[in-house]
Each structure stands twice: as C-alpha cells, then as structure tokens.
Amino acid sequence: MNKVIQAVNSMIVNKEKISSAGWVPDSEWILFLYNNKHKWAMKKNNEEYLLLFLKTDESLNKIRDVTEWEYIPSISYSSQKMGTKEAVASFNELYKILEEKVLGIEEVLDEIIADNPFG
Secondary structure: OOHHHHHHHHHHHOHHHEEEEEEOOOOOOEEEEEOOOEEEEEEEEOOEEEEEEEOOOOOHHHHHHOOOHHHOOEEEEEHHHHOOHHHHHHHHHHHHHHHHHHHOHHHHHHHHHHOOOOO
C-alpha cells in the first residue's frame, strides 16, 4: 500500500488529531493541522481530490492570507493520479471529515443527540 494512502487512512482513524480546519478565503482549499504540527490543505475538484503537504513554519492563519502558495515548499497528491479505488475512497473520507470539522457538525450532532429523552 502506498505510504500516502497509509497516512491518509491514519488521519481518518485518528481524526481527533485534525485541528484548525478552515476554508481558505476565495478558494476551494481547506487548510488543517494534523497532530498540531503537520500543515495540510485539501480540495475537491470535480471527481478528483487534491491533498497538499505544506512545509513551512508559517501559521495556518498566515498561510490563509497568502494568495499565491507557489513560494511555500509543498508536495501535492492527487487521488486521480494515484489511480486506485482505495485512493479515491480514502481521500473522499478524509475530505468529508474536514468538511464536517469546518462546519462544526460534530458539536451540532452532539447537541441534537443530547436532546433525545430516550437516548
């Protein structure tokens, strides 16, 4: 199994280690931290998922403000270029987790569940 897919699957299993997820203004990218130190960005483009590792000491807030990331050392991974069903499925699941974190859905669901008099 590809190491990138292994890392993505690890992020999925350890989703509580994903923090600071937020949209980059005027873009489709979601920036996030993994394990409070690894900076990543992800976006969905039609049926392709792009995952970007950012190697920088800049904060996520500062990165969000940068309009051109070409000067930030990075490497990108494409679910489409990996060419496996597992890559697409893993990238899709990670992206869904990121969307849920950005929208705060976990807290919403906890609040709704807490209202259940039978649960």
